[in-house]
Amino acid sequence: MSTISTTQVISDSALDKPRTGTWDGGNEPFNASYGKLMMWFFLLSDAFTFAAFLTTYGLIRHRYAAYDPAVNGAFHFSTKWWPIPDKVFNAFPGLHGSDVPLGFVALMTMILIFSSVTMVLAVEAGHRMDKKDVQKWLLWTILFGATFLSSQAWEWSHFIHGTEEGTVMNDGTVFHGANLAMNQYGPVLFADLFFFITGFHGTHVFSGVCLLVYCFIATTNGTFEKRGHYEMVEKIGLYWHFVDLVWVFVFTFFYLV
Amino acid sequence: MAANLPTHAQVQGGIGTTEPGISHDEHLHHDEHHDQNFLQKYVFSTDHKVIAKQFLITGILWAIIGGTLSSLFRLQLGWPEATLEWLQPFLGKWIEGGKLNPEFYLALVTMHGTIMVFFVLTAGLSGTFSNFLIPLQIGARDMASGFMNMLSYWFFFLSSVVMFTSLFIETGPAAAGWTIYPPLSALPQAISGSGMGQTLWLVSMALFIVSQLLGGVNYITTVINLRTQGMSMSKLPLTIWAFFLTAVLGLLSFPVLFSAALLLIFDRSFGTSFFLSDIYIAGKALSNTGGSPILFQHLFWFLGHPEVYIVIMPAMGMVSEILATNARKPIFGYRAMIGSLLGISLLSFIVWAHHMFVTGMNPFLGSVFMFLTLIIAVPSAVKTFNWLATLWRGNIRLTTAMLFSIGFVSLFIAGGLTGIVLGNAALDIQMHNTYFVVAHFHLVMGSSAFFGLWAGVYHWFPKMFGRMMDEKLGYIHFWLTFIGVYLVFLPMHYVGIAGFPRRYYAWTGFDTFSQFADLNKFISVAAIVAFIGQFIFIFNFFYSIFRGRRATENPWNSTTLEWTTPVVLGHGNWPGEIPAVHRWPYDYSKPGAAEDFIPQNVPYSQTQSSNLPYEKEME
Numbered sequence: 049m050s051t052i053s054t055t056q057v058i059s060d061s062a063l064d065k066p067r068t069g070t071w072d073g074g075n076e077p078f079n080a081s082y083g084k085l086m087m088w089f090f091l092l093s094d095a096f097t098f099a100a101f102l103t104t105y106g107l108i109r110h111r112y113a114a115y116d117p118a119v120n121g122a123f124h125f126s127t128k129w130w131p132i133p134d135k136v137f138n139a140f141p142g143l144h145g146s147d148v149p150l151g152f153v154a155l156m157t158m159i160l161i162f163s164s165v166t167m168v169l170a171v172e173a174g175h176r177m178d179k180k181d182v183q184k185w186l187l188w189t190i191l192f193g194a195t196f197l198s199s200q201a202w203e204w205s206h207f208i209h210g211t212e213e214g215t216v217m218n219d220g221t222v223f224h225g226a227n228l229a230m231n232q233y234g235p236v237l238f239a240d241l242f243f244f245i246t247g248f249h250g251t252h253v254f255s256g257v258c259l260l261v262y263c264f265i266a267t268t269n270g271t272f273e274k275r276g277h278y279e280m281v282e283k284i285g286l287y288w289h290f291v292d293l294v295w296v297f298v299f300t301f302f303y304l305v
Numbered sequence: 306m307a308a309n310l311p312t313h314a315q316v317q318g319g320i321g322t323t324e325p326g327i328s329h330d331e332h333l334h335h336d337e338h339h340d341q342n343f344l345q346k347y348v349f350s351t352d353h354k355v356i357a358k359q360f361l362i363t364g365i366l367w368a369i370i371g372g373t374l375s376s377l378f379r380l381q382l383g384w385p386e387a388t389l390e391w392l393q394p395f396l397g398k399w400i401e402g403g404k405l406n407p408e409f410y411l412a413l414v415t416m417h418g419t420i421m422v423f424f425v426l427t428a429g430l431s432g433t434f435s436n437f438l439i440p441l442q443i444g445a446r447d448m449a450s451g452f453m454n455m456l457s458y459w460f461f462f463l464s465s466v467v468m469f470t471s472l473f474i475e476t477g478p479a480a481a482g483w484t485i486y487p488p489l490s491a492l493p494q495a496i497s498g499s500g501m502g503q504t505l506w507l508v509s510m511a512l513f514i515v516s517q518l519l520g521g522v523n524y525i526t527t528v529i530n531l532r533t534q535g536m537s538m539s540k541l542p543l544t545i546w547a548f549f550l551t552a553v554l555g556l557l558s559f560p561v562l563f564s565a566a567l568l569l570i571f572d573r574s575f576g577t578s579f580f581l582s583d584i585y586i587a588g589k590a591l592s593n594t595g596g597s598p599i600l601f602q603h604l605f606w607f608l609g610h611p612e613v614y615i616v617i618m619p620a621m622g623m624v625s626e627i628l629a630t631n632a633r634k635p636i637f638g639y640r641a642m643i644g645s646l647l648g649i650s651l652l653s654f655i656v657w658a659h660h661m662f663v664t665g666m667n668p669f670l671g672s673v674f675m676f677l678t679l680i681i682a683v684p685s686a687v688k689t690f691n692w693l694a695t696l697w698r699g700n701i702r703l704t705t706a707m708l709f710s711i712g713f714v715s716l717f718i719a720g721g722l723t724g725i726v727l728g729n730a731a732l733d734i735q736m737h738n739t740y741f742v743v744a745h746f747h748l749v750m751g752s753s754a755f756f757g758l759w760a761g762v763y764h765w766f767p768k769m770f771g772r773m774m775d776e777k778l779g780y781i782h783f784w785l786t787f788i789g790v791y792l793v794f795l796p797m798h799y800v801g802i803a804g805f806p807r808r809y810y811a812w813t814g815f816d817t818f819s820q821f822a823d824l825n826k827f828i829s830v831a832a833i834v835a836f837i838g839q840f841i842f843i844f845n846f847f848y849s850i851f852r853g854r855r856a857t858e859n860p861w862n863s864t865t866l867e868w869t870t871p872v873v874l875g876h877g878n879w880p881g882e883i884p885a886v887h888r889w890p891y892d893y894s895k896p897g898a899a900e901d902f903i904p905q906n907v908p909y910s911q912t913q914s915s916n917l918p919y920e921k922e923m924e
Contacts, residue, residue: 063909063916066535066885073444073886074534082449082526089522093560100564100604104579107600229576229592237595240577244568 087283091290094252098294101245102301108237125215131234133303139206150303156199157299160253163192164292171285174278179267182278186264189288193257200250207242242302249298252291259284349459351451352876356458357437358769361762363465364429365843370469371420372836378413381405383829385813385822399477410810411480412498416472418483419506423513424468426616426754427555428461434619434761435524435548437769441867442542444533444883447876449526453519460516464509471505479506482808484605487580487598491572494586503573507566514559514566521559524552533866535886539643540905542865542890543636546643547622550650551615557654558611565604572596599664606657613750614653617717618646620757621688624710626890627764628692630863631707632699633901635891638691645684645691652681662733671730678728685721689714700894700901704861705779706764712787713756719791720749723798738808741801744794752790759786759842766846767860771872772853778845782838789835796824862902865890869906 070077078085115129123135134149141152166188173181210225215232217223223232226239233239263281272278350356377396380389388403389396399409436454440447448454471478480498481490485506493500528549532541541549571577572593580601581593629636636642658666658674692714701707723745727733736742759782766774800821805812812818859868866886870878884906892903898915909920 063920065908066887067537068534069537071537072534073532073536076530078529082530085526085529086450086453086522089525089556090518093518093522093556096557097560097564100561100607101568104564104568104600104604108579108595108597111595111597228571235595237578240571240579244571244577244579248567 081279083279083283084286087286091286094290095294098248098297101248102297105241105245105301108241112235125233127215127218127231127235129234131238136207136233137203137303141202152199152203153299153303156196156203157295159192159199160196160292160295163189163196164289166192167285167288171278171282174272174281177273177278179270179273182267182272182281183264186260186267186281190257190260190264193253193260193288197250197253197257200246200253204243204246207239245298245302249291249294252294256284256288256291259287349455351447351455353436353440353448353451353454354769354874354876354878356454357433359458360428360432360436360461361769363462364425364433364758365846367420367424367429367465368839369843370472371417371425372839374413374417374420376833376836377405378410378417379829379832381410381810383826385811405810407810408480408497409477411482411496411808412477412502414808415480415482415485415498416468416478419468419479421751422483422612422616423510424465426751426758427612428513428516430754430758430761431548431551431555431615431619432458432461432520433758434544434623434765435520435552437765438544438867439524439527439548440531441768441870441878442545442865443528443531443536444866444886445527445531446878446883448523449531450523454523457516457519457523460512460519464512464516467505467509467512471502471509474501474505476500476502478502484602484609485569486605487569487572487601488584491569491581492584492586492591493573499573504570507570507573510566511563514563517555517559521552521556524548525556533883533886536905539640540886540889542622543625543639543642543646544619544622546646547618547625550646551618554611554615554618554650554653558608558615561604562608565601565608568604569601599661599666602661602664603658606660607654609660610657611653613746614649616754617750617757618649620713620754620760621646623757623761623764624692624713625688625695626865627706627710627760628695628714629891629893630764630861631702631704631710632696633702633893634695634699635889635893636691637694637697638687639889639891641687642691645687648684648687649681652677652684656681659728659730659733662730663737668730675728675730679725681728682721682725685717689718689721704763705774705776705783706760708780708783708787709756709760709763712783713753713760715787716748716753716756716790720745720747720753720794724749736801738806739801740797740805740807743807744797744801747797748790748794752794756786759783762846764861765867766849766853767856767872768867768870768874770850770853771856772849773856773860774849774853775845778841782842782845785838785841786835789831789838792831793828793835796828800824859904862900864892864902864904866905869904 066072066074068074076082080088109130112130113128115123115132117123120126120129123132125131125135137153138147138149139152140146140148166185170182170185170189173185208225208227210223210232212224214222214224217230217232223230225232226236226242228240228243229236231239263284266272266280267278272280346352347355350359377392380387389400389405390403392405393400396405396409399406436448439445476497478498479485479490479502480496481487481503485503489495490499490503493503528541528545568577568579572579572581578593578596580598581591581596582598584591584593625636625642656674656678658670659678662671662674696711723741727736727742727745763774763779766772803821805818805821809818813822856872858870858872861868866884869884871880886905887908888903888905890905892898892905894901895903895912895915898912903912903915909916
């Protein structure tokens with residue numbers, strides 16, 4: 049920042065001038081406003097919350113034996129071993145009975161990643177002060193976000209209702225699907241963690257969609273235009289990308305490995 | 306001098322061109338034309354100074370409650386056979402047949418810990434002084450976001466209300482310790498405090514974490530973005546470095562407590578089994594299976610350990626500042642002080658499992674954590690020796706704040722030494738469940754942080770309220786507290802080494818421990834006397850707000866920017882321009898200088914006689 053070097057300081061020597069380097073005060077060393085910095089720090093903090101959940105997942109998962117075909121025979125659900133996600137999440141809406149391992153969740157992931165692309169375009173349109181484009185890309189992002197949430201609802205509902213065969217539980221009864229205390233797919237903690245972690249992430253997406261709707265309304269009303277910048281869209285954009293990034297980790301740890 | 310500074314218009318013009326144009330000094334001249342009603346000015350204020358006072362006064366109220374609770378359980382421990390019938394009007398059904406209800410004893414200990422650690426020494430200490438000093442010492446009109454700062458206080462207030470309410474509910478407040486280990490904290494059947502009391506505890510802490518987060522991002526951002534012209538990171542007073550790193554620790558550790566709390570809430574209320582497995586209660590097996598209570602301890606102490614540094618680092622920063630000011634000497638090893646703060650901050654995140662040596666962890670893992678833990682002695686010793694070296698051959702002024710700062714150093718050494726003992730896994734396993742641990746952390750983190758808090762209040766009171774606190778009452782307060790603290794905690798080390806167990810409600814049934822009845826009585830008397838002594842401080846504090854001797858602008862002849870403000874501060878801190886900064890904050894007793902201090906905003910051109918060779922070179 050060249051603010052001070054261009055100002056006329058009445059002085060006999062350099063001994064009167066304060067220093068003016070990037071970190072010498074009087075400016076924003078990261079070239080970012082306080083609002084953007086705050087968003088970054090909040091996201092850093094939030095990352096630790098998610099990290100704690102994923103650590104919990106890893107720790108609990110490794111308290112259970114993995115399924116071993118040599119010992120356990122052909123794969124079937126049992127409370128004794130951690131299920132293989134391919135076998136749990138293999139349904140696809142409209143394709144009843146067919147085995148599409150991770151097909152639906154892959155689609156959901158694609159949708160969320162696309163929403164990040166449209167978010168970038170909205171932020172970029174904001175830099176150009178192009179109100180129409182900001183509206184357009186925000187609307188696409190909201191649409192993708194809402195689609196992701198609906199897909200998650202379908203996946204949860206399928207997970208809760210379970211398969212037709214169900215699984216014979218320890219007490220000899222057959223149980224279909226899962227809740228927080230019972231689980232046909234494996235140890236009950238598999239279901240607990242599924243609901244908890246994807247639910248916590250879903251809550252973040254939901255908050256993101258609400259914030260985007262706010263941005264859309266404010267853009268439409270010309271609030272940001274009057275303000276002279278679309279920084280709010282940029283800040284919400286940071287949050288949105290973060291939530292997407294978290295999903296990539298959830299997807300990797302919960303579904304892939 | 307003001308003529309040498311860039312004018313308001315020039316600053317605005319220069320910075321206003323960068324988008325989105327948040328000028329460093331956009332609030333200039335705001336203070337003159339604020340037309341605020343009482344509610345805006347004193348209740349829902351966005352002024353960092355008012356928010357700081359709100360935190361301080363709420364903190365004092367909490368400290369009185371926390372201290373009262375400790376007096377109650379010290380009564381029980383000192384006189385286990387005595388009747389407490391006379392407390393019946395106050396405690397109601399928690400006194401049964403003249404005896405304290407054992408479960409209520411656990412609740413008292415739990416709430417004492419929770420209140421002191423979080424509500425007094427986290428919110429009351431760093432909430433007060435980070436808010437008050439960051440903008441004043443870095444040369445800013447206010448925090449980056451005054452509104453979020455206000456929210457931070459009100460979330461804390463809400464959290465306080467919930468926690469306070471939990472003291473009065475029928476099943477009693479949380480009783481599973483301030484560390485709320487499951488399964489005890491997860492099962493209402495286990496102890497009555499794990500019912501509604503624990504729920505309110507968790508709700509209150511969730512609100513508290515939100516408050517910390519709002520405050521923390523504000524402190525960090527303010528220090529990065531709002532330093533005045535010339536205030537580089539290497540010219541920051543050590544207070545600011547301490548508050549800055551404290552906020553970073555809070556930002557990264559509290560979210561993990563939030564995770565743990567959320568998982569625990571699910572275990573308690575929605576039937577999950579994250580922390581529960583294979584539990585029989587009253588002969589009945591619970592259906593929960595597969596969870597791990599040790600997991601909770603890992604998550605908890607990932608916060609819990611940085612938390613003790615969140616408590617102590619602001620005190621360290623303020624003590625450094627007060628020692629230098631009152632020894633009339635530059636702080637010894639300024640950069641080493643910053644380096645050691647950084648070292649402590651980093652290490653604080655990788656030593657948490659030393660709280661868990663007795664969980665049956667792998668001895669190899671234990672030795673790794675032991676190794677890392679003992680390394681903390683290095684930056685701690687750097688700080689201690691620097692404080693002592695700052696005092697050495699200083700021109701010492703024994704103000705009340707100075708006494709408390711010296712007391713802080715004393716307590717930090719005394720408590721720190723036993724930390725080296727407890728950091729060793731083999732020794733900790735012997736001592737862990739004894740009063741030795743209680744004595745250790747009450748000295749090194751509890752009392753020390755309190756001494757830092759008092760030092761800060763006595764030192765910055767003139768800037769907060771425009772009046773001085775009474776020195777004589779201050780001396781009495783200091784000596785009573787200083788002697789009291791040692792009389793309480795030194796014998797506690799001794800009974801601890803002898804194996805006297807902590808958390809026991811009554812120990813009279815054991816011959817081994819009964820012989821310590823006299824020492825326990827002694828500790829209790831000392832603790833209660835020291836607690837009552839605090840009312841001298843409370844009187845002094847509130848009396849001086851209204852009737853204290855009027856302060857001057859810079860009563861301690863200090864160098865930092867807050868002392869360049871007028872005695873009565875408006876919202877905006879400086880009536881004119883914000884001063885620019887030319888020098889580091891510790892130009893005390895500089896050879897050749899006219900006075901024994903040169904404020905940070907004095908340019909080198911005005912101090913030709915004292916400029917050092919490298920400072921002359923800048924001409």
